Amino acid sequence: MSGAAVEYEPVIGLEIHVQLRTRTKMFCGCELSFGDEPNVHTCPRCLGLPGTLPVVNAQAVHYGIMIGLALGCEIAPRSQFHRKNYFYPDLPKGYQISQYDVPICGPGKLGEVRIHRVHLEEDAAKLVHVGESGRIHGADRSVVDFNRGGTPLAEIVTEPDLHSADEAREWLNLLRTTLRAIGVSDVNMEEGSLRCDANVSVRPLGSDQLGTKTELKNMNSFRFLAQGVKAEIERQTALLRAGEQVQQETLHFDPASGRLTPLRSKEQAHDYRYFPEPDLVPLVVTEAMLERARAELPELPADRAARLERDLGLSGERARELAFRPELGDFYEAALAAGGPQLDAVALANWIPPLVERIGSDADPAGSRVSPSALAALVALVSSRAVSQTAARDVLTLMVQSGDQPATIVEREGLGAIGGDDSGLAQVVAAAIAADPDAAEKVRDGNMKAVGPLVGYVMRETKGRADGGEITRLIREQLGL
Amino acid sequence: MSDALLNLTAAAAAAAIRAGELDPAELFELYRERAAADSLNAFSWLCDGAPDAGFDRSTPLAGVPLGVKDLFCTAGIPTQSGSRILEGYRPPYTATVVERLYAAGATLLGKTHQDEFAMGSSNENCAFGPVLNPWDRTRVPGGSSGGSAAAVAAGLVPWALGTDTGGSIRQPASFCGIVGLKPTYGSCSRYGMIAFASSLDQAGPLTRDVSDSALLFSHMVGQDANDSTSLAFPEPVRMPARRELSGVRLGVPEELLSADSGIDQGVRESFEQTLSLARGLGAVVSPCRLPHAPHALSAYYIVAPAEASANLARFDGVRYGLRVPGNGDLESMYSATRAAGFGPEVKRRIMLGTYALSSGYYDAYYGTALRVRTRIAQDFQRAFEQFDFIVTPTAPGTAFELGAKSSDPLAMYLNDFCTVPMSLAGIPAISIPAGLSEGLPVGFQLAGPAFSENRLLDAAFALEQAIGFDGSPARAGGRA
Known part of the structure; x- marks a missing residue:
C-alpha cells in the first residue's frame, strides 16, 4: 500500500547575498577591497569601537533601489533598519545592522520567479582559521580580517518557485546577468560577491502543501549550487519514499566531497532578538531618488x-x-x-x-x-x-x-566561392559522380541522403570554397532530376 | 585670591580671560591642584599639567577647564565608562561634543567617574569605587553623572559634561546642588559617547548656574554627519537674561506629585516654595495631566535595557578591553570575560533587555513599552498646548546614604520617577537647585517642548535669581 508510484516534486527558493560595488562600506567611509593585506580597510566604526555610530551609504541605497526596479519590486517609501543580535568574532558590534519587517524592496518578479523581498545589510568580517585544515575544526587559532566587515550587501529572497536544480541554476544566472547589467555588483561567486543559499523541500506531485525544508549553505559556484540542490532533492525524496521524515535543518555544502553536512543544532538555535536600530532614522526613498535610479537603469x-x-x-x-x-x-x-x-x-x-x-x-x-x-x-x-x-x-x-x-x-x-557557369564547378561535380556511381545511383532513385558523399567530394576538391546549395543543384541537374 | 577665582563661574572666568584680566594658566593650575587633591573619587583621569598647545584667549571658552564624564571618548585618554571591561581602554578618536568644546577653547582637566555604562542613580555602580557627595561624604552624589556633579559642586572643576538617559544629569545635579540640563534628544551629537540606550542618551552640561549651562550648551549643539539622529538646533542658543515670569504658564502634573509618588516631605515643601516664588515672578501655576507618566518608569526599564543589551554586546573580549580566556573555547571566553568585566547592575539590565527582546516576548514587553512611550510623548504634546513648562521636583528625595538603596534595585529606580517621562518624550529638561532640606540640596525641574531650550534656560534663570541658592564650593564642602 505504500506509494511506490508517488512522484515527488522539489520546491526551491533562493536567498542571494550580493555585495554591492560601492566605493565605501555600508555604514562607514572605509574603501571596499578584495585580497588586500588584512585589517588595512578599517576604522573605529567598522571595528565596532565604543561610541561609534553607523551612517548609511547613500550609494548603497541607490543600488538597492536599482535592484528593486530591475526585479520589478515595489520600493518602500520608508523602510527601517534593525539590529540582528548574535555573538561571533566576525561581528564586531555583536549585532548586524540589517532590515527586518520593512525592507527597502517588496514583492517583485524576475523571469518566472517571484521575488519575496530585497533588503540592505552589512557583511560580516572574515574569519581565517590558521592551521592545516583551514577549517575551524582542528585550527590552531582563528584570526579576524575586518576588511570585508561592513561591506554593503543586498539580500534577495525569492518565493519557492523553482522546481529543479537546473532551473535554480538557470534562474540564478539570469539574476546574475541582470545584476551585472545594472552595474551594482561584481557578482562573482568564487570571490563571494554573489552568494546563494537554497531552501529545498519536496512534496508529492500535485500537492499544494509545502514539505519540511532544509537550508543549504556555502554553494559558492553555479556548479556547486546545482550539485548541492540535486543531492538534497535526492536525499529528501529517498527519505520520504522510505516513509521517514525530513528534519528542518541547515546543511553545509562541502565542495571537496560534494556532500551536505548538518550544522550543529546549537548553531541553529538563534534567537536574533531583532529590534529597530535606534542609531538610524527610517530610510526614506524620495521620488527624486527613484527618478535617478530609473534613469540609470539600462x-x-x-x-x-x-x-x-x-x-x-x-x-x-x-x-x-x-x-x-x-x-x-x-x-x-x-x-x-x-x-x-x-x-x-x-x-x-x-x-x-x-x-x-x-x-x-x-x-x-x-x-x-x-x-x-x-x-x-x-x-x-x-x-x-x-x-x-x-x-x-x-x-x-x-x-x-x-x-x-x-x-x-x-x-x-583565394577563398572566394566557386560557382556560376564558368567556374569549373560543374566539372568537379561531374568528377564526383564518376568517382562514386553507387551514390549517384541512389540519388537518382530518389534517396537524397546519398547526396552527402558527392557533396563531400566536391568540398574536398574545392577546399570548401564551393557553396553547398549550388553543389546540390548541379548534382541534381547532372543526374537529370 | 584663590577663593575669588574659585567663585568665578565658568562664564565669568572666560570673560575675564578674554578681557585680559585673568591668566588662563593660573585658573587651570588652581583647578588642577584642587582636582589632584580630590578626596571624593570624582575623577577617573586627571591631566598632568596645562595643555602643550597652551590656551587661546580669543576663543569663546578661553581655556576654561572642563570635566568630562568618563564615557565620552577622548583620543589617547582612558575612557572606561565606569567598567572593568574597559579598564585602561584608550580610544583612537574623540567624541564630537568634546571636539566641539575643544574647538570653542575648552581645556580638558579630567575625566569623571560614573555608574558603569551610565546605569545607576547613585554612582555606587562605578567599578572604580563610589563618588562621595561633597555636601555630606556619607552620601551619594546621584548618578550616573555623579563624578561630574560632585566635581562641579566641590569646585574641583568649573563645569563638566554629563549624559542623561533617564535622569543621569538632572538627578545628580539635584543631589549636588548644581544646575544640570538634559537637552532635546538629537540636539547634541552622540558620536563618541559610549552608548547605554541609544534612543535616550543625550549629552548635557553640569554647571554651577544656569548661565554656564547655556554657554556650554551653546558650544555643544548642532547636527553631526556622524550621528544620523542628530538635528540642527533651530536657532542660536542665547544667554539667559529674563528676570520675571509674567504670564508664563507652569503645569504641575498631578500624576507625578500624587500622595503615593514617594516624594519626601522636605522635597515637597521646597517644591511648593519654588512655585510660590514663580507666582511672585508672575507665573501662572496650575495642575496639569500626564495620564501615562506613571507608567514611564516601567516603559523605560524595558526600552533602555533592551537597547543596552545590544549596545553592550560589543564588549566581548575579542578586540579591546578585558579578555578572560575561560576554557580556551570561544563561548567560554565570552562568558568568562563578560562575567568578570561587568558589574551586577549591568548584568541585570543585559538580562532584562535580552529577555524583553526574546522571541515570543518582544511584543508583550518591548512593543508595549514603545506604545507607552508614544502615549507619554502625546501627553506632553497635549500639556504644552496649555502650558509653557511642566515643573516637578527633580528627584523624590535628597542625596541618600551610601549603601542605602544598593540592595534594592526597584527603590533605586524610583529615583528617576520624575525625570524618565521627559527622557522618553525626548524633550529638554533642566534641574536647578531650589534650596536645602535638612542641609541637603533639593532640585527643581522644568521641562519644555522639543528645542525650547532658550525659553527653558530663560525661565530657569529667572527662578534661579529669585531663589538665590548659594552653592559655592566652600559651602558645598569643597574645602573640607
Whole structure:
C-alpha cells in the first residue's frame, strides 16, 4: 500500500547575498577591497569601537533601489533598519545592522520567479582559521580580517518557485546577468560577491502543501549550487519514499566531497532578538531618488532577449545568449547597425558563437581585432554567396589573427566561392559522380541522403570554397532530376 | 585670591580671560591642584599639567577647564565608562561634543567617574569605587553623572559634561546642588559617547548656574554627519537674561506629585516654595495631566535595557578591553570575560533587555513599552498646548546614604520617577537647585517642548535669581 508510484516534486527558493560595488562600506567611509593585506580597510566604526555610530551609504541605497526596479519590486517609501543580535568574532558590534519587517524592496518578479523581498545589510568580517585544515575544526587559532566587515550587501529572497536544480541554476544566472547589467555588483561567486543559499523541500506531485525544508549553505559556484540542490532533492525524496521524515535543518555544502553536512543544532538555535536600530532614522526613498535610479537603469537582459527575439526573429536561445552577456549583445547590435538594413540579423547572430569560440569564451569581442563592421562585412559576403559558409569560418579565423577586412583575406587567400557557369564547378561535380556511381545511383532513385558523399567530394576538391546549395543543384541537374 | 577665582563661574572666568584680566594658566593650575587633591573619587583621569598647545584667549571658552564624564571618548585618554571591561581602554578618536568644546577653547582637566555604562542613580555602580557627595561624604552624589556633579559642586572643576538617559544629569545635579540640563534628544551629537540606550542618551552640561549651562550648551549643539539622529538646533542658543515670569504658564502634573509618588516631605515643601516664588515672578501655576507618566518608569526599564543589551554586546573580549580566556573555547571566553568585566547592575539590565527582546516576548514587553512611550510623548504634546513648562521636583528625595538603596534595585529606580517621562518624550529638561532640606540640596525641574531650550534656560534663570541658592564650593564642602 505504500506509494511506490508517488512522484515527488522539489520546491526551491533562493536567498542571494550580493555585495554591492560601492566605493565605501555600508555604514562607514572605509574603501571596499578584495585580497588586500588584512585589517588595512578599517576604522573605529567598522571595528565596532565604543561610541561609534553607523551612517548609511547613500550609494548603497541607490543600488538597492536599482535592484528593486530591475526585479520589478515595489520600493518602500520608508523602510527601517534593525539590529540582528548574535555573538561571533566576525561581528564586531555583536549585532548586524540589517532590515527586518520593512525592507527597502517588496514583492517583485524576475523571469518566472517571484521575488519575496530585497533588503540592505552589512557583511560580516572574515574569519581565517590558521592551521592545516583551514577549517575551524582542528585550527590552531582563528584570526579576524575586518576588511570585508561592513561591506554593503543586498539580500534577495525569492518565493519557492523553482522546481529543479537546473532551473535554480538557470534562474540564478539570469539574476546574475541582470545584476551585472545594472552595474551594482561584481557578482562573482568564487570571490563571494554573489552568494546563494537554497531552501529545498519536496512534496508529492500535485500537492499544494509545502514539505519540511532544509537550508543549504556555502554553494559558492553555479556548479556547486546545482550539485548541492540535486543531492538534497535526492536525499529528501529517498527519505520520504522510505516513509521517514525530513528534519528542518541547515546543511553545509562541502565542495571537496560534494556532500551536505548538518550544522550543529546549537548553531541553529538563534534567537536574533531583532529590534529597530535606534542609531538610524527610517530610510526614506524620495521620488527624486527613484527618478535617478530609473534613469540609470539600462535595458535589462530579459527585456533585451525578448526584443531580439521579437523584433529580429532570433531564436529564444540565441537571443538569451546575446542578451545575458551584454558585451556580446552590444557587439552584435553594433555589427547589425554597421551592416545596414540589408544584413540578415539571424545569420549575423549565428556568427557570434564562432567569433567567441575564436577569441576565448570569456573575452569581450569589443577587445578583439575584429570590428563589428568587419563581422557584418563577412556575413554580407556569405549572404551574397561570394564566400561559402565553410570558407567563411577560415576567413573569420584569419580576421581574429590579423584584424584584416574579410574581403582582403578572401582576395589574398583565394577563398572566394566557386560557382556560376564558368567556374569549373560543374566539372568537379561531374568528377564526383564518376568517382562514386553507387551514390549517384541512389540519388537518382530518389534517396537524397546519398547526396552527402558527392557533396563531400566536391568540398574536398574545392577546399570548401564551393557553396553547398549550388553543389546540390548541379548534382541534381547532372543526374537529370 | 584663590577663593575669588574659585567663585568665578565658568562664564565669568572666560570673560575675564578674554578681557585680559585673568591668566588662563593660573585658573587651570588652581583647578588642577584642587582636582589632584580630590578626596571624593570624582575623577577617573586627571591631566598632568596645562595643555602643550597652551590656551587661546580669543576663543569663546578661553581655556576654561572642563570635566568630562568618563564615557565620552577622548583620543589617547582612558575612557572606561565606569567598567572593568574597559579598564585602561584608550580610544583612537574623540567624541564630537568634546571636539566641539575643544574647538570653542575648552581645556580638558579630567575625566569623571560614573555608574558603569551610565546605569545607576547613585554612582555606587562605578567599578572604580563610589563618588562621595561633597555636601555630606556619607552620601551619594546621584548618578550616573555623579563624578561630574560632585566635581562641579566641590569646585574641583568649573563645569563638566554629563549624559542623561533617564535622569543621569538632572538627578545628580539635584543631589549636588548644581544646575544640570538634559537637552532635546538629537540636539547634541552622540558620536563618541559610549552608548547605554541609544534612543535616550543625550549629552548635557553640569554647571554651577544656569548661565554656564547655556554657554556650554551653546558650544555643544548642532547636527553631526556622524550621528544620523542628530538635528540642527533651530536657532542660536542665547544667554539667559529674563528676570520675571509674567504670564508664563507652569503645569504641575498631578500624576507625578500624587500622595503615593514617594516624594519626601522636605522635597515637597521646597517644591511648593519654588512655585510660590514663580507666582511672585508672575507665573501662572496650575495642575496639569500626564495620564501615562506613571507608567514611564516601567516603559523605560524595558526600552533602555533592551537597547543596552545590544549596545553592550560589543564588549566581548575579542578586540579591546578585558579578555578572560575561560576554557580556551570561544563561548567560554565570552562568558568568562563578560562575567568578570561587568558589574551586577549591568548584568541585570543585559538580562532584562535580552529577555524583553526574546522571541515570543518582544511584543508583550518591548512593543508595549514603545506604545507607552508614544502615549507619554502625546501627553506632553497635549500639556504644552496649555502650558509653557511642566515643573516637578527633580528627584523624590535628597542625596541618600551610601549603601542605602544598593540592595534594592526597584527603590533605586524610583529615583528617576520624575525625570524618565521627559527622557522618553525626548524633550529638554533642566534641574536647578531650589534650596536645602535638612542641609541637603533639593532640585527643581522644568521641562519644555522639543528645542525650547532658550525659553527653558530663560525661565530657569529667572527662578534661579529669585531663589538665590548659594552653592559655592566652600559651602558645598569643597574645602573640607
